Amino acid sequence: xxxxxxxxxxxxxxxxxxxxxxxxxxxxxxxxxxxxxxxxxxxxxxxxxxxxxxxxxxxxxxxxxxxxxxxxxxxxxxxxxxxxxxxxxxxxxxxxxxxxxxxxxxxxxxxxxxxxxxxxxxxxxxxxxxxxxxxxxxxxxxxxxxxxxxxxxxxxxxxxx
Numbered sequence: 001x002x003x004x005x006x007x008x009x010x011x012x013x014x015x016x017x018x019x020x021x022x023x024x025x026x027x028x029x030x031x032x033x034x035x036x037x038x039x040x041x042x043x044x045x046x047x048x049x050x051x052x053x054x055x056x057x058x059x060x061x062x063x064x065x066x067x068x069x070x071x072x073x074x075x076x077x078x079x080x081x082x083x084x085x086x087x088x089x090x091x092x093x094x095x096x097x098x099x100x101x102x103x104x105x106x107x108x109x110x111x112x113x114x115x116x117x118x119x120x121x122x123x124x125x126x127x128x129x130x131x132x133x134x135x136x137x138x139x140x141x142x143x144x145x146x147x148x149x150x151x152x153x154x155x156x157x158x159x160x161x
Contacts, residue, residue, distance in 0.1 A: 088130035106141035
């Protein structure tokens with residue numbers, strides 16, 4: 001059976017649009033998957049992850065001191081992050097806290113999660129006394145193992161001391 005030829009258009013009449021579907025040999029309609037919505041969803045998810053990933057960084061951004069002999073410890077997201085900024089402000093996680101209250105806050109957090117360690121990040125421009133007061137407060141909370149954050153010297157050559 002042949003399809004009918006299109007009828008002639010009247011003056012000023014626009015041609016009708018037809019559905020874009022392919023016909024099988026037996027005349028049935030074959031459905032095709034439209035991937036455009038899938039691509040749209042994937043791109044939106046990618047953008048969301050790109051925006052959120054920098055916010056996941058724990059603690060407050062500080063400029064860490066540079067060391068030559070740098071030991072790496074894998075970050076298992078179990079440590080409490082104590083940050084000391086260049087101006088001497090102390091943060092527990094992302095929350096600003098007075099040094100006098102740091103001991104109690106660390107004790108409370110360790111009571112809830114006893115396996116948590118302490119990771120101390122002090123800005124290299126911070127005064128030594130500010131970092132020392134934060135470490136003493138952590139020590140008064142009963143924490144003996146404190147990891148101190150540093151950056152590795154990128155000028156160090158492979159195999160050199």
